[in-house]
Amino acid sequence: MKCDIPFLYKLRIWWLSKFSSDKKYRRTLRSILRCDWQTNQLIVVKNNREYKNCFLDLPPKIIFNVKGQNNVIKIHLPLLIRNKLDIFVYAADTFLEINQDVEIGNLAIALVEGQKHVLRIGQKTTFGGVEIVQHGNTECYIGEDCMFSKDVIIRVVDGHTILDCHNNVINSPKHPLTIGRHCWIGVGSVLLKNVVLPDYTIIGSRSVVSKEFNEPHTIIAGVPAKIIKRNVNWDRRSIPEFLAGEDLNN
DSSP states (O other), X not given: OOOOOOHHHHHHHHHHHHHOSOHHHHHHHHHHHHSOOSSOEEEEEETTEEXXXXXXXXXXXXXXXXXXXXXXXXEESOEEEEEEEEEEEXXXXXXXXXXXXXXXXXXXXXEEEEEOOEEEEOXXXXXXEEEEEEESSOEEEEOTTOEEOSSEEEESSOSSXXXXXXXXXXXXXXXXXXXXXXXXXXXXXXXXXXXEEOTTEEEOTTOEEOSBOOOSSEEEEETTEEEEEESOOOOSSOHHHHHXXXXXXX
8 A cells, every 4th residue: 555645745744844823733744744654544534525645634633653554544524623632553454433523632542563453433422531542453443422531441452461371362352342322431431352332321430341231221330330220311411401402392
């Protein structure tokens, strides 16, 4: 996949990285120039059309660190970044997709030490402060219209090797980490490998989730996390805003 940046376009990026009036945009462009785009590719999607290595259309506050081969980063616009998006890819044959209307406070993505990672983030999902870490051929799928609070950690694999004492088999993930549509992940939560959350799940603050759940419309909380309430839904509006909206509808 030969996808290096054309010389004149690269020169324009360099000039803007030096002289743009927006300091955060300069940082984004400098990070782009430090990456290896000969065998990696950025795809920007605008109005349902794809543009390869179209860096100047990106919003500021993104920091890229991309090395390896045949990695594809696909970003759908519009994308709102309030503070910072870090994308760290040291892998091969990896695919990262951020769909449109995603809103980010702080999001750090690290796809490292392996190949064929997949991370897909659904449209209209919001992140307060989240760290996503994937090692060694892992997959993570986040559904549409999810809401992540602050200090949330998603680790799709163990940070170091854990072996079975009897046969030295590595304790690898059994399936992708999957978060369904319209899930709310509370502040300080930790999601570990093998997690599956159905649609309309609420994760309580400071919970540690480490297994698969299959019942939608639940509140899951605790260490380790378990179902504590069923038949629930949630709304992004505060209680006063929600009640005011209900009064207007009546």
